Each structure stands twice: as structure tokens, then as C-alpha cells.
Amino acid sequence: MKVYTRAQLALRNGQDREEIWCAYKGMIYDVSASRLWRNGHHYEHWAGQDLTKELGDAPHTERVFERFNIIGKLQLPE
Template sequence: MSGKFEPKVPVQLNPPKDDPISVEELAKANGADGEKCYVAIKGIVYDVTGNKAYQPGGSYHVFAGKDASRALGKTSTKAEDVRPDWQDLDDKEKSTLNDWITFFSKRYNVVGRVEGATNME
């Protein structure tokens, strides 16, 4: 399993932050106008600013500024699936969601946690 999610090019990450980020702040971090671009998974906020796929017009922009837990677990890019709730996913989808957390944690800095998140575990 080691190496399965390793980036092709090593990434130097900052120590994870535990700063509270409001849902409103998260929503503003959608990459528009060159601003920061964040994606949350299970309430953990990742800075994906440097990845064009999350910027406006990118294939994963639907996740920008949101907690995309459900959509990632379902491997969906449908806007209606981009929601924080994931607890009712089946075991395979939950495993997929955890794989995404591993993937993100090896590539993107953790900049905080969604304030009041109830979907962390």
C-alpha cells in the first residue's frame, strides 16, 4: 500500500493548521479572480490553489470552496453530490473517501477545519 498515493514529484508540505474556517470563508475560496482555492473533506480544509483542475473552468472546480466529502466518496462531479454528509455512504464509497483523504494529505497543505463541521468521523 505504501506508495499507492505518493505524488510523482515529492511535495514539501507545511505542518497542518487547525485554524477554524467558516463555511462562508470556505465558499469564498473558490479560485475566482486568482483568489485562494480550498477543498474540504470530512471538515479538513486543503489548499488546492496551485492545481488548475480546481480553478474556474477546471474539471474539479465543482469542489472548490466546498466540503466535497460525499462527491469524492461517490467519485462524482455532479454539483448535487458536492455536500459534506458522507456517513450514509456504503463501505466501498467510504473506503474511496478515505483514499481521497490520503491522496489530498500527500499533496496539499491543510489550512484549517470547517467551523462547526459535524462530518469529521
């Protein structure tokens, strides 16, 4: 599985490129097809970021990520 840096993830924010990606628990998901992520924005959350710490504020569980394809892994800081 391909590994992406935080900088590479940040480019997939729905603004710089067509891809809209976000990370959760070290995995990167393609949310481009979701109408809820149009323009890289979903309520107060922004694509191109690691959303692991933000999920606690969401009205849904982590199962929401089951709908999306995993693109790769997020490179963890050393």
C-alpha cells in the same frame, strides 16, 4: 489550527479570491497549485465547498488529499 466557517470557505472558490480551497472530513485543503483545480472547478466539483459527500463519485480515493496542504478546520454546524 485556524477554524473557518462555510462562508469563509466559499470565498476561496477560485473566483472571488486567488485561493482555491476545499474541505474534506472537516479539514480544509489548499488546492490552488493543482492544474486540475484551475478556476475553482474540477470536473463536476467546485472549490469553496465541503466535498466529503462527493468523494464517492470520484475515480480516486481520499489519498488524493495527501498532496495538498491543510489550511485549517471547517467549523461544523452546531
